[in-house]
Amino acid sequence: MAKKHQNTRVLIFLIIPISIIFLVSMFFYNSAIGFGKAITNGTIEISKILKEDHKENSTIKPKIVQLKPYHCDMDFKSFFTKFSSDSIFQIRRIKFPLKNISYDIYGEDQTTPIEDFTAPESFSFMDFSVDHKAMDKEVDAYKVEIEKKKDDFYVYHIIGIDNGIMVDFGFKKENGCWLLIYIEDFST
Secondary structure, three states: HHHHHHHHHHHHHHHHHHHHHHHHHHHHHHHHHHHHEEEEOOOOOOHHHHHHHHOOOOOOOOOOOOOOOOOOOHHHHHHHHHEEEEEEHHOOOOEEEEEEEEEEOOOOOOOOOOEEEEHHOOOOOOHHHHHHHHHOOOOOOOOEEEEEEOEEEEEEEEEEEOOOOOOEEEEEOOOOOOEEEEEEEOOO
């Protein structure tokens, strides 16, 4: 009988700690799952984090997060090559909120710029690496020009060929890092 009592005691001492560990881990898993859902392929989807934060405390509005740039010691050509093809690098090298300027070509006042801003959660990767092939396209062909305005300011021009496309991307060097600071769409 003593042996049976001893086995029961050992069993209880094993089951209780394992149960406690299981319950505690499930609690932490459930509380962290909101953040876990925002992680996709090793990158954080900022929009999901900001939306979850906004839901929990409705008096706090989502903040625009400026990701810290890295690899700042680059000339413009090296920077733009990496900016053109690396989505993580690209989002870190955009000054948010990103200023977008366009014109109402169908309205009465076609010369007054319309400004709006893109937050990080609304931003989509722009692949400039294929622009060198754009002149060969059958539809929406365009050429590209890079204009150095100052040592710390470049404009990347997309100029349509017989199609009305005209978009400028302004890049400025701030604190030693190149950043996209605006997009201006003159397209008709």
